[in-house]
Amino acid sequence: MTLSAARRINCKCIDYPTDETARIFNIQRYSLNDGQGIRTVIFFKGCPHRxxxxxxxxxxxxxxxxxxxxxxxxxxxxxxxxxDECPSGALARIGRDVTLDGLEKEALKDDIFFRSSSGGVTLSGGEVLMQAEFATRFLARLRRLGINTAIETAGDASAARLLPLARQCDDVLFDLKIMDEKQSKEVLHINLPRVLKNMRLLVANGIHVIPRIPLIPGYTMTRENMCRVLDVLAPLAIDELHLLPFHPYGEPKYSLLDRPWQMKGIPAPDESDIAPLRLMAESAGYRIKVGG
Known part of the structure; x- marks a missing residue:
């Protein structure tokens, strides 16, 4: 959905769905990111982080x-x-509620692509852990059909919510962002100690975890932050890292939602900016993928 500059109007707020339904805002088909092969990425609505x-x-x-x-x-x-009455489509609704049966039916439209490419379904967001019970049941259904499954998460929730969902995944794409505990809490609203404890828990339970580090100028794109990531990962049985360079493609959405874009004027890093951090990770023995 193309989002052009606009203004937000009074929204109709609907109670958060039950475990029988989930609230999503997009389904992206034929994605070559966020997991192996051709994927359908389902974006869940709601995120506690900033x-x-x-x-x-x-x-x-x-x-x-x-x-x-x-x-x-x-x-x-x-x-x-x-x-529903707007003749030009100027008014648009962001978000909709789906049932397990309905979402399974939508995902299976792409089954032929999953089979031919060893692809599958990835749950993203937002933060999928906010609707963990539904997501766990949904991925369990897909696994029974032999479909590859993955989630993208910041891992900042109770282990009781995270672990059952992660056990239904072939891959857990685990975001590691600001590695300073105080700054992570103040800037992102993330409980870093809980995040790191959860990542260790997943690895200890034999779950395939792929850490993903967003490279954000002024926040995470420093040698110090990368050193902290590598120190945390060193004792773990992890051999692959994804580096996600900052991009400004989301900026028009902020205008649509009448919210400030805090990264205004900050350019995307180029290859020369990324190279030193990539070299650090490769020198530590990791296979590196730039981009999701």
Whole structure:
């Protein structure tokens, strides 16, 4: 969905779904990132964290939101401010509730691509752990059908929520961001000690964890931060890291949602910026993939 500059209008807030349903805001098909092969990535709505560089600001609120694209508006004298009645599509709803059966049916539309490419389904967000019970049941269904499964998570939840879900995954794409405990809490609202404890727990339980480090100028893209990542990973049986360079592609969404873009004017790092950090990780013995 292309998001052009617009302004947010009064939203219709719907109670968060039960364990029988989930709230998502996008299904991205034919993705070559976020896991092996051709993947269908399902984006769950709601996130407790506040990363300044977030590329999906529409994922943060757990509520279904209504926005207006000003360029599409016909500016009629009478406007009902109703998504279902808008003739031009200027009004759009971000987020919808899905059932287990309904989401399984949508995911299986791509089954032929999963089979031919060793691909599968990845649950992303937002933060999928906010709807962990539903996600666990959903991935269990896919695994019974022989479909490869993965989640992308910051790992900042109770082990009781994380571990059952991770056990339904072929891969857990585990984000490691700011490695200073105080800064991680103040800037991102992330409990770093719990995150690191959870990552160790997953590895100890034989779950395939792939750490992913966003390379964000001014936050994580430093030798010191990379050293802390490597120190944490050194005792663990992990041999692959993903480096995710910052990009500004999410900026137009902030205008749509009438939120400030805190990374304004910060350019994406180029290969020469990334190379020293990549070399550090490779020298420590890791296979590196740049990008998801």
């Amino acid at each position: 990363c300044p560089w977030c590329a999906n600001p529409e994922s943060i609120s757990g509520s279904i939101e209504t926005v207006r694209r000003e360029k599409k508006c016909l500016h009629r004298a009478v406007c009902l401010n109703d998504v």
